[in-house]
Amino acid sequence: MNNTSTPTNGNISSISAEILAQARAAFMAATEIQDNQTLFVGIGLPCLVAHLAQFNASPNCHLVFESGLMEVMCKTQPLSTASENIARNAKMHGSMLDVFSMLQRGEIDIGLLSAAQIDENGHLNSSKLVTKSGKTVALPGSGGAHDISVLANKVIVVMPSDPRRFVKKVDFITSPNNPYANRGGVAGVAMPDAFFTFVGGKPVLQKIYSDRIAEEINNSLDWDSHISPTLEIISPPPNNIIISAEKFLTQY
């Protein structure tokens, strides 16, 4: 197996700020997952969320990947939804039709997604960015993201800290937060400091880590958001979680 960087062997002070931010965002998202739920997992940070859920508070959650892999133990980071490491830790090698059928039938409790941009309506963009000079930059596209956003019973988005990704209006709506029938759409977005829900199409700061100040977080984004009257203050991830996240992100 390859390493993309050298693991820190449990020395938390040498973990990079970027990895720490990802671990905090993923841990925050994992607090939205209940044990025994079925998760449709996207590639990237969503895999870290699934990993942290599975190896901590939600050991019996069921992971499904769009390639058709089911009942996966997500021990190391997969680069694609069919990667060898998750294929080896799957209880079933199904097809894409199998898992998207489950999604369409309403059998997926939570879709875990990330995106290039999220806006204050909860719409997601993974298709193209428009620069300030008006130039269009292509991105790889929806993949299954649009399908998950429309069809999962609830969608949890996880984003790295970069505030430029939190925009008033996305450049392109790949995955709309317009619930189909009784499906929930995008329930909220986890970031390294906090979790915002979308209520009546507007973002609400719902959870923060106890080492952050709600007003500062609420004002840090270019969003017309407010702090929930029932704001939850939770403990940041303990060291063992951060070490486990670091190991997951640096080995594949």
Next chain:
Amino acid sequence: MINKIMTAQQAVETYIDNYDTVFIGGFGHAIPFAIAHEIVRQEKHDLHLVKTGADIVFDLLVAGGCASSLTCGWYGNPGIGMSHIISRAVASGNLNLYESTNFSMILRLHAGKLGVPFIPSPILADGDLANSPPGVKPIICPFTQKPYQAHSAINPDVAIIHAQRADKNGNIQLWGSVGDTLEGCEASQKIICSVEEICTSDEIENSPHLTILPEHKIDALIVQPFGAYPSYLYDYYQRDNDYYNSHGSLTKQAEESESWLQQTIYQHADFDSYLKALPDQMLNQLKWRNS
């Protein structure tokens, strides 16, 4: 009995025509690189490629000038980055890109497999992708009067796939992650399949649960060990992660892409010669280990 076993050269010459719609099998796994190499080597052109998520094998076909259009839900180097080659081809007007979603592509291929004109689904009703991909139009359910989107059937002219093994008649056994491979094959008019090895028909009869396509659907059968390299094949070999990791920098600029294509394809008479030119022991090191 018709002899379906042939070289990749014969199979591509015989069964792929310019302007064909071609489905490429394999999804992160079992990607038919050897057949794709041969398509590029024979300079096929104006192909319409269809796929859910298009991996870097599409870079070969697009850089080789084989495709004039691509209909897919995603394209790039999975978990690593963008496809510079496809982005350049789209920007220069050499490739028409029809962006959809992975589920819409599965539904369209499944409709093709079922022999029905479309399949309804609520996806692609909203957002900026809605109504933009060709082959998706709004309809009303005749039973419930609820709105749906009709995802129209795709029936590719030919599917190319790679699998672990087959008997000489072409009963194909593929296991591990199959992704969209079956939907694509069963929607297609013709199937070209490369396999690692030919086994006996007795071995197939002893393991019919592994057979994914019956012989009567197969047009051409190619014996090509490591035919999915640099992707992986379950129980046979692992992915060459270094190849995928270096792909972005080797294809970032047009000139670099050209020399990458030379070294990968044009300098070799066939896929075996390409494999022989790889560093010593590399394929040995990639062999599947049950660890």
